[in-house]
Amino acid sequence: MHVRRATARIVVAVVAAGTLAACTGGPATVSAADTAAVVSIGIGEPTHLIPTNTTDSSGAQVLAALFTPLVTFDRNNKPVPAQADSITATDSRVWTIRLKGGYTFHNGEPVTSDSYLRAWNFGAYGPNGQDNNPYFAKISGYAALNPTDPKATPTATTLSGLRRIDALTFQVVLSAPYSDFPAALGYLAFLPLPAAAFDATGHIARGFEDQLVGDGPFQMRDVWAHDQSIEVQRYDSYSGTKPKVGKIDFKIYQDLTTAYSDALTNTLDVLPGVPTPNLATAAKDFGNRYRHSPSSAFQYLAFPTYDPDYSNVNVRKAISMAIDRDQIVKSVFAGSQIAARSFVSPVLPGYRANTCGAACQYNPVAAKELYKQSNGPAKVQITYNADGGHKEWVEATCNQLARNLGVKCVAQAEAKLADLLPKLQNKTPGVGMFRLGWVMDYPSMEDYLTPLYSTGGSANYYGYSNPQFDQLVAQGSQQPTGAAAIRLYQEAEDLLARDMPVIPLRFGQNDFVYSANVSNVSVDLFGDVNLLDITVSGT
Amino acid sequence: MRSGAWRALRRRPVFWVSVAILVVVVVMAVAPRLFAGADPADCTLDRSMAPPSGAAWFGYDFQGCDVFARTVYGTRSSLLVGVLATALAGLIAAGVGMASGYLGGWLDSVLSRLTDIVLGIPLLLAAIVLLHRATANGSGHGIWPVVGTLGILGWTTAARVVRSSVLAARQQDYVQAARMLGAGHGRILVRHIAPNAVAPAVVVLTITLGTFIASEATLSFLGIGLRAPSISWGGDIFAAQARLRQAWWPLIWPSTFLAVTVLAFIMLGDAIRDAFDPRSR
């Protein structure tokens, strides 16, 4: 009897405490149902999760849950401070970054200037072999950490351009003015790391990558189960906007079609990428749970500059005019992509529609005429990588060229892009045109113009080189204001329309589907699911 | 014995049916224009996934190509790859299996271990390396790289089966008797051992033929199979299965042709084996 009464009192006390705790959750009300429910999101296996080493979209999605960046982006894709309180400069060269107080890492460690300086110096130091190392090249002192001879030891271990002012303020000195620097800071290379991430020798501590400690709205619930899942839960001491769901499981899939089938049976909640063959039935399968949102993806065909067959700009323009972009968008992609008639993505500030002009308008008659006049080759080839799901649209494009230009067109597959690149480097004949794609790192025109079109650009595999273009872009990035920079970038883009080094084909969108279990699902510019807005249905 | 086998063969209806099918298939491979009027390379998205009609008996596939034309023209590559690769694999299997089973001893050990190594190397890996090399200069040599790769990697199962049959046959009384009567190794191998080893080997090889044609499809899928613009059943099957829910006709026809051809080979194999079996006459 006594035991029973005592137990009853304890039970009542516990329930009361629980209800009280639930009520005092903060501005975003937390119901018991929320904390129990798990939202699952489909991703691929990330290659790495240390921010300075992460380049794939799956890793980026997980980092969006675990970390808070310095800036996020508003509806016009302009940067707004997030974990930063303010980012200011007088001359676009010396930037003062002030952090908001009160943010902590998941292990309780406060987020300070050192958290950033530590991580950036680690990423910039050549011998650490971080894949995002080039993003620190704009900071003064980078060369000392990255000698040109990869076997030589760098002369410094920290960037001279990084200066700590106090616990919440630091300064970044760039080697040349760059007005889009605040936008660049939104890229995950610039995320902070806690002191616990490093061991005594300055390398990443063993096991840290499998159980990351970040400063974001979610923390890891369990270690990274490779090829299976990454589980996170809400971080209750988070100072920013709290998410509405309590737990998220990032389920790792090898095959996107399987993930789609799982979403169809409501076993997977969100899939931020629909495989192309399923696009045709997605609307029927999911109804209004199949949506699009703008993304920065850009698909194009490039011409190797060493191939004499395509050296005449009119040949290239004729080929571009013979492609019916709208038909491919409708038939192959079920309207989920957009025909591209400019050289940079529409999500960027400074984008103008139709910069390509007449050369990107479908005109088979004029195309055939122009092609004949400029002695276009009787046989053309489009090379593509077989592992990217491109077979259908490349073959369709080839068929269009064959019909409209009266040529023989071959769609040649290479096993992967890495097999094609050495052929380009060695100037192997017979490659023909080849298909490439680009996704932005951060929303700036410069992030397209430099890697894709400038001499020696990191993605300029085709060898296009125009000194006037290079100069305009360099001048643009040194302008004091974003508006002045954009004016020069646009002039540079006009040169591209004249030279036609590539054929713009399509701009991608984020196509995503979600199950009946969740609501308020949206996918941002980077292709990441918005984790703060998503809710479990019925709550 | 050979004339007896031929007579037995001629009497089986199964033999004639399979030969008839194979003759049709071979003619289709040699002269596709006799069967299909349309041009398989004439494709336009305007007709994407159009269903079967008077103009196109099998309908149109996703790219808008005539499925019937593509299936007929695809016969040549698919058939050549299957037959040549199986012939190569069969030759190697027969040689290795018989030497291994009959001679025994250290040769058996070496060959068996060699079989193990080849078996252990995954088809995917070896295919990628061998075909990578072959096409490194951008000029495919037609079907020979694929035939060679499949043949060199696919003989192992048949070899093991041949070896086990030879091992068992070697112990048979009539073989011992022939030895005692003074017959030489060659004669014993050809007249007594080989016919016993033929039966299970033929069964395995006829199925291997089918898997070779299908393997060609996997290789095409990876971008290292038959180079464009060659047409094959396997390649078409792969392309069609991704959009199966939109249309079934691009998948069903190449699959049916493939299955019927393999059936014909199997029936032929069965008939030959039955004819050679001295116990069934």
Place this chain on the structure above:
Amino acid sequence: MVRFVVRRLLQMVIVFFGTTLVVYAMMFGAQGDPIQALAGEKPVSAAQRAYLTEHFHLDHGFWYRYADYVGGLLRGDLGDTLTLRPISSVLAGAWPYTLKLAGLAMVVVVVVGVGAGVLAGVRRGGLFDAATLALTLVVIGVPVVVLGFLGQYLLGIRLRLFPVANEGDLYSLILPALLLGMLSLATAVRLTRTTVVENLRADYAKTARAKGLSRTRVVGVHVLRNSLIPVVTFLGVELGSLMAGAVVIENIFNIPGVGFTLARAVRTEDGPTVVTIVSLLVIVFLVVNLAVDLLYAVLDPRIRYA
């Protein structure tokens, strides 16, 4: 017998090293640019390229790297994948899945395949025989990828009988095991049928029947034992190939097993991972084949090993 086993074990060691050499040479020969292959489409930073080149001695010659690899193996250090995860932990996570999957498939093949083959052989020319022939055709005519997707669609989505993807439990492995075993099943059925038919016509079978033994005993004891020899060979080989050949099925059903890991390693030109996995697979083959050869001696007393 003991000498036989010992000799085979010694040979296994030689084969193991021989295979590692051959496979290593193949990966070496396949080298396009493994570092770029790892990164996919985005350009690789110079810093990471230098780091990986150093870590994996990519700028050294073939024999140096092979010796380095073998040295590590002998010390028990399997090395790292190109993404710098220890290969041993990658394999430790992958093996259980593949073993379960292949094991299940094997059970299906043995029970259903041999059983159906015996029935078909005994009732030669009947409806059952025709049915098994039809099944064989469907399985051969349609590549395993298509069968896999079809099976997943029909049984997983339409009929909701099985889960579409791996959920960590044994039930979700049943459908993939079925599909994985299909081709082996077809071959096993046909092979069993053929040898059963042959042996039924053999003199000893006719004699046994003439002596008055029941048909069941003739088939079950005498014919079966002799028929099983080539079938056992075949099954022994198939177990090994089931494991590596499970690549497609593991991919479709999202099972993070050895086949999938191997395919990904080949695709990303991850030499160390490929060589290690293949070498281990070869050991599995060798052990299985040794078991098969020993089983011969049990099944057919006339076969003797010195």
